[in-house]
Amino acid sequence: MDNDSGVTVLRETLRSLISESSSGTRLPSVRLLQEQHRVSPNSIQRVLSEFAAEGLVDVRPGAGSFVAAPPAPRVPADTSWQESVLGSRIPPELSRTLDLWRTPGSDVIRLKGGYLDEELVPTTALNAAMSRALKRSNSWGRYPLEGSPELRRWFASEIDGIHASEVIVTAGGQSALSIAIRALVRPGEPVIVESPTYTGTVAIARSHGADVIPVPMDERGIRTDLLADAIARTGSRLLVVQPAFSNPSGVTLSHSRRDDILELAHKHSMFVIEDDYARYLGIDRTPPPPLTSRDPNGHIVHIRSLSKPVGPGMRVAALCARGPALARLRAAKTLDDFYVSGPVQEAAVEFLNSPAWTRHNRHVGRALGERRDALVGALRRLIPQVEIPAIPHGGMHLWVRLPAGFDDRDVAAAGSAEGVLVGEGAPWFPSESDHSHLRLTFGETPVPMIHEAVTRLARVIG
Numbered sequence: 001m002d003n004d005s006g007v008t009v010l011r012e013t014l015r016s017l018i019s020e021s022s023s024g025t026r027l028p029s030v031r032l033l034q035e036q037h038r039v040s041p042n043s044i045q046r047v048l049s050e051f052a053a054e055g056l057v058d059v060r061p062g063a064g065s066f067v068a069a070p071p072a073p074r075v076p077a078d079t080s081w082q083e084s085v086l087g088s089r090i091p092p093e094l095s096r097t098l099d100l101w102r103t104p105g106s107d108v109i110r111l112k113g114g115y116l117d118e119e120l121v122p123t124t125a126l127n128a129a130m131s132r133a134l135k136r137s138n139s140w141g142r143y144p145l146e147g148s149p150e151l152r153r154w155f156a157s158e159i160d161g162i163h164a165s166e167v168i169v170t171a172g173g174q175s176a177l178s179i180a181i182r183a184l185v186r187p188g189e190p191v192i193v194e195s196p197t198y199t200g201t202v203a204i205a206r207s208h209g210a211d212v213i214p215v216p217m218d219e220r221g222i223r224t225d226l227l228a229d230a231i232a233r234t235g236s237r238l239l240v241v242q243p244a245f246s247n248p249s250g251v252t253l254s255h256s257r258r259d260d261i262l263e264l265a266h267k268h269s270m271f272v273i274e275d276d277y278a279r280y281l282g283i284d285r286t287p288p289p290p291l292t293s294r295d296p297n298g299h300i301v302h303i304r305s306l307s308k309p310v311g312p313g314m315r316v317a318a319l320c321a322r323g324p325a326l327a328r329l330r331a332a333k334t335l336d337d338f339y340v341s342g343p344v345q346e347a348a349v350e351f352l353n354s355p356a357w358t359r360h361n362r363h364v365g366r367a368l369g370e371r372r373d374a375l376v377g378a379l380r381r382l383i384p385q386v387e388i389p390a391i392p393h394g395g396m397h398l399w400v401r402l403p404a405g406f407d408d409r410d411v412a413a414a415g416s417a418e419g420v421l422v423g424e425g426a427p428w429f430p431s432e433s434d435h436s437h438l439r440l441t442f443g444e445t446p447v448p449m450i451h452e453a454v455t456r457l458a459r460v461i462g
Contacts, residue, residue, distance in 0.1 A: 010037040011047050018056050023069035027057070109453040111375075112421040113444040114247075114308075116396070120367055120443075121311035125356035126347065133346035140342055145330060148345040154352050155318035159276075159304055160293030168319040168330055171340050173277050173305030176319040178204045180301050181238075183332035184271050184325070185210045190236040194222045196399075196428035196437070198247045201240050201275070214430040219390045221246070221253035224260035231268050238271050244287035245278040248428045248439040249399045250392025252287055262291065265299040271325065274302045278395045280309035280361055281443075283369040285393035298323040306348065308396075309364065316340060316348045368396060371442040371450060378454035383461050386438075396443025399425075401435055402461070408436040411460055418456040 010033065017027065028036070030044050048065050051057040058068040133139055146152060147169025156164040170176040177200065185191055187209030193201055195214035205212050213234050215227045222241060230236065241261065243253040253261075265272050274291045292302045298321065305317035321329055351357055372391075375398055379386055387401040402408060408424040415422050425437025442450060
């Protein structure tokens with residue numbers, strides 16, 4: 001076994017020799033370096049590979065290793081021409097979605113995000129599932145466009161009213177949303193969405209040239225009285241809803257309004273995209289069965305994602321439909337990719353059919369409940385003037401209304417200066433809102449840090 005100090009001395013000696021030598025100078029042979037530093041040939045090759053990656057060494061098989069020539073100075077690029085070609089900037093709702101991926105400094109607490117805390121991701125079980133999946137002889141082979149038959153059967157067993165033949169496996173819920181909207185709407189046509197709603201839905205619809213029509217929500221979900229008016233006024237043939245633990249409001253669609261949506265869809269020959277992203281993020285209440293369970297005629301296009309309840313690396317979702325729409329969705333998917341990576345699909349099958357999946361669901365539900373209660377309790381103690389319209393029974397977000405006179409953008413900026421990140425409310429509304437809100441994410445933050453985050457936020461709103 002090599003002595004670590006010997007490898008360190010070798011690295012330092014070679015770096016000094018390289019810096020003192022001119023380009024093209026041949027370095028000592030592996031045999032000579034082995035004799036001088038008492039390290040293995042593999043360690044020498046590893047050090048030389050490190051220097052080659054840095055551009056310091058030129059390794060020539062069969063000839064030896066040589067000091068590399070310094071890189072030619074890089075001529076500054078002039079990309080100003082792109083401004084006029086690209087036109088107007090990225091839509092603000094897409095910019096806000098991208099902002100969720102930024103990593104803050106270590107001293108900053110996040111009450112902003114969209115995925116589970118890394119502590120809640122079942123890493124050990126997923127690694128074991130991937131190891132088993134890689135042993136399958138066909139995991140690196142060609143897969144059906146619709147996805148792994150085993151994975152499609154699992155989704156069908158979970159989604160009421162859906163058969164495995166009606167499932168298409170996609171690379172996450174975002175991909176499924178994009179495929180569905182692109183397939184079901186022509187440029188310029190109206191798409192009705194909840195207000196507030198997921199910023200990604202609005203960004204996708206507008207990027208496909210659709211006209212986004214917002215319909216307000218209350219504590220029972222989208223207001224179907226206003227929805228009926230919007231359908232009659234715009235002639236829209238597509239509605240996008242999040243029926244369980246809606247993002248950002250946390251609201252679950254009531255039974256009566258589910259009835260209304262199904263009736264309106266049938267009456268007006270509409271498609272309804274049911275984005276069931278949070279089905280497995282229940283805390284103290286199981287959401288009602290999906291709309292698909294009462295839709296024999298193909299009005300509901302159902303999306304069920306694993307990325308939120310399992311982890312962001314599990315880029316797997318089900319896109320479900322029946323009739324000619326299924327063929328249209330299948331064709332639209334081929335424009336993005338042919339199929340989700342085989343090993344990822346096989347790992348999903350292994351994990352979902354193991355006891356670890358059930359244990360993980362129970363663990364996540366308990367943890368989200370503790371974090372939700374900690375956030376609600378801290379807000380009520382430290383910032384009682386903030387209104388909480390509804391306590392979510394699942395999901396990972398709390399939607400709050402700021403007191404009169406406070407602007408969400410100003411609060412978010414001031415909070416960042418205090419070392420706490422919060423989500424501005426305005427981007428979640430497709431049009432203007434007459435009140436300022438914040439979306440506070442508790443799914444990514446442990447309980448002790450939640451208390452500290454609200455303490456910092458109180459210095460801004462207090």
